[in-house]
Amino acid sequence: MSAGGAERVVVKLAELLSEDHDCTILISEAGAREYDVCVPVVECAFAPEPLRRSIESIAPDVILDHFHWDIDHIQLMAEMADEGWKIVITEHNSYFYPLFQHHRERKAKYADHFEKRYEAYAKFAAVTVLNQDALDMFGKHLSNVRLIQNPVSYHTNGTADHGSAKVLNISHFRKEAKRLDLLYEAFGQLAERNAQARLAIIGTYDHLRDNAYRKRFGIEPSRIQCVGRSLLVAEHYNSSAVFALTSEIEGQPMVLLEAALHCLPQVVFDIPGMADQVIDGETGFIVPFGDVEAFADRLDLLLRDRGRARDMGFAARAHVLDRFAPTKIAAEWNTLLAEVAGGCVPSAVQGTKPGTICPSRETAFTDFWARVAAGQETTPPKVSYLVPVHGTEALLGRCLDSIRSQDMDSFECIVVDDGSPGDTEYAFREAVGGDPRFKLIRHSRNRGLYTARSTAAEAAEGLFLSHVDSDDYLHPAFGGTMLAEAFARGSEIVECNAVEIEVDGRPIRFSSLPPCEMDRAEASDAFFNRSIRNVVWNKLYLRDLWWRHPQHNTIERGITITEDMLRNSYAFSDVNRFSKIPDCLYYYCRRPTSVVRGGGMASLLAKLEQIEISYAESSLGVARISGNDRHMSLLEQSRLEDRLWYIEEYLRRTPWPQVQIELDALPGDRGQELHFTFWSIAQKLKTEHRLEDMRAFAAHRTEAWIWEKTRAERLQTRLTRIATLSAE
Incomplete structure (x- = not known):
């Protein structure tokens, strides 16, 4: 228990x-x-x-x-x-x-x-x-x-302070049914009207969600006290003026009985069961579900009218002591047990006879849960999966199926059709049907991967953001495991290991970096030192961190190459905590026709231009956020390394005569300017290739020599044994 x-x-x-x-x-x-x-x-x-x-x-x-x-x-x-x-x-x-x-x-x-x-x-x-x-x-x-209602199981010690400006809630941050998003929204409106109002929340705490709600509804940190689990609940009852409960579903919440015993008037939403515990207008107020403006009005009324709050509070205690008295409840149970033991089948009592209920109330709440199923009555999702699409419709179904299969209870998925030449909507509908958690947004033209991610992030409402490329897919435990790590460590960025796969799903290699946890400066240094992988797709980002410096989401330069560096330069310049888990939960698809690999000279030059744009914007972000000269120097080093990687990738798959033809075809003196650079890199690759051949030849000869040596030793051993047996 x-x-x-x-x-x-x-x-x-x-x-x-x-x-x-x-x-x-x-x-x-x-x-x-x-x-x-x-x-x-x-x-x-x-x-x-x-x-x-x-x-x-x-x-x-x-x-x-x-x-x-x-x-x-x-x-x-x-x-x-x-x-x-x-x-x-x-x-x-x-x-x-x-x-x-x-x-x-x-x-x-x-x-x-x-x-x-x-x-x-x-x-x-x-x-x-x-x-x-x-x-x-x-x-x-x-x-x-x-x-038969539950009896009061609480011994009162003291009464509420109706002269205070404190609103009390006892709840649980990680239970969706408690609808703390509505509590914060209502209190945000109350705080604008009443400069003295304060909110105290007792129960299992989640600072990430607390901070996200405060910022979403513009609440100053000093106005809310999150106590966490506490043994001093009575002290909070006694120092509060009103009790607020914003749940969307309850049975018989005992906290309402306890609050009433401390003479606290209560404000609740109109959900099944509330009218048994709160008499609207006498012991508190019952507000239409979701009407946060009316909820804030009732709280404000009770904080300003101390006499009314006091009268309602004492009426609440009298109501609870009468209706939920232990002796009364015990007598009802003893009557029922006597009937059951005697073989009688109890019939419904104290209620409407079967078949005569007015259907309006049941219909209203049945309709509410139907709207929940249709995605029309939403709670803020825990994770928003953001999926850009351009030319990958054939693989989109696999990606979205993996998101639908996540073992977590609250998420949304936003798919952005970035002017794709294929039928993205058909692939989308085939994969998700009418699942309301999935949304499709269209660009009228191809605006680039970077802008597609920005569009998705603008539409996202989740506490965390997860970027999933449309040709990749997730392990079913990705969301739940990453989210649990974020909650447990208080991490604003969480990273997992990944499996690199062929298009058909065959694994190529696994990353196996060890788990770690880093605070602000250490995490920032590790990223710019390239100790943390510079991609966005194997990470979970706190939405508040993503928008802490929103300038990066307004850049529209058609960036596709090294766009991860620009995002992460902003994020890791201001992250408070980063953690990595050892599990391989992301499947990265290596396609020959991906934006990273393939293409001729024109494609390469476009990539090099995007690298320049991305790193220039990254440097501006770092200068604006932290001004760290060392990080900016490391960015410059990374820029040169990325340029070299893309040039080498092109030269490895393109014969040198073809390179010369494509260089000569460039306008003006551009080809001549690049010729020596490309020739030098090609010679470097040729030398590396020769060295690799020499290493392979040496390794082969060494292996052959060891085999011959071992064979000779085995033969000598046999001859010695034969000689010994002959002598005997």
Whole structure:
């Protein structure tokens, strides 16, 4: 048992019911125990077979199941109900939880569970739900539903400070359901109206997301206090004036009960279950979901009208003490257990009779989750995959399939058709269909790889950006692994190793650089020293870092060659932390017709011109951001090395007579100016080739000599042995 709401409820229920029943709690193996428990606790693996054995060894009269949100677990419980076990399932989550799991978390096996669960639930002795909305909605499909809410399991120590300007939220930065993006947006509007307003957030913290939200909604750092997990929650309740909850889905959030016991009025969005805990206009305010302006208005009203905040806060405490009193809840459970033990099938009580519910409320929220599935009710994605396309339609499907297969729950993919000669839209639709996470943007003409990446970045909303070339593809664990590293290390750039492949997927070579972690100066030096690979495609960039110096995204010079250097010069000049993981998670395709390789003299000269533009802009960026002379000197060295590499690449695949013809065809004196340079480099390559031949010949002769020497030694050994045997 951890410190979550459901765990607190289980402990409290065991305490209450143990006065009249023998109770045992089953928890998962090595589960955290943060409470003193007054009944026996048994650990077991929560897989079907070991869980069944543990239940059979205890042999209970009734099973109260609070671990039902796993589909396989529900199937096991249904099978045991068929065998005669009396099972009561408590639906801790919202009626719409399977839709949340499928549409928001993208868990495929929940696709049909929303409708199919009733078949299993009908087999149980009872299904208890936590709010009137759930009773009404489940009651349309089941006759064994009972409304029994969770009891207060919290001891109050103090009351709220209604004279303060502090808004309190208790949440979790990495749970999409909590919708902290809406909380920050609403507080951003509140902060503009109320100069005294402050926000405190308690719970698992993520500084990257915190910083991104602050900057997105223009909130000064001093206005928000992110506490992280804390044992001093009561002190924050007592120093706050109002409690805010912006979740898009909840069952019965215990933090609302706790806040009410401290006389805190609450502002919440209108989602199923909220009306049971907050009486609109009496104990707080219920605002239409997503209406952040109205949410900010209600917060502002309570901060300015202290008397009203106080009256609502005390009304909230009275409401909770009456409706969620432990003795009242215990009596409801004892009544239900008596019915179940006696063989009675409980019928729905305290709610609308099955079949008579007004459909408007259920329809409204069903429509909401349909809009989520269609990408119309979006949360800020964790990662934006940016894919430029020009002449690579044949490989685009493979690339997009790999992005669709990412083992992470929140991403978007922006594909930019950079004036491609092929049918990019057809390839795009064939690969992703109507998946709302994928968007296609078109350039009317070819503007170059650099500008295509800029267009994608401008449209991106993710916390992190990942650049994926359309002829490459990703390992399914790329996004999840890289994101976990960024969160764990607080890294603004994360890099992985890569596999270089042929077009058909055959591996050529693997990079195997060791993992590392570097802070600002060390990371910057490592990049300009070329200790960090100068590409954008095997990295994850914090979106805030990408836009920290936005000048690089406005450059439009048709750059395709060494465009990575320009991007990374800006990023690594101001990165706070860089980390590298050892996993090979990116597949880089080497194509003979890629922009890097191939082409004649005209193509080479265009590449050399782009190198000059890219490095000139890179130097300007470094001068503007850090002014580091050493880094600018290293850039100049890299410029010369890149020019040499492209010239050598051309000369290695082009016979010298053809080079001379192409040089002579250049206008004016251009060919004569380049002739000596190219001839010198060609002689260098010829010398290197001869040296390589000599090394290969020497290695071959050495290998032959070793083989002959070994053969002679083996022959001498045989002759010696024969002579010995003859003498004997």
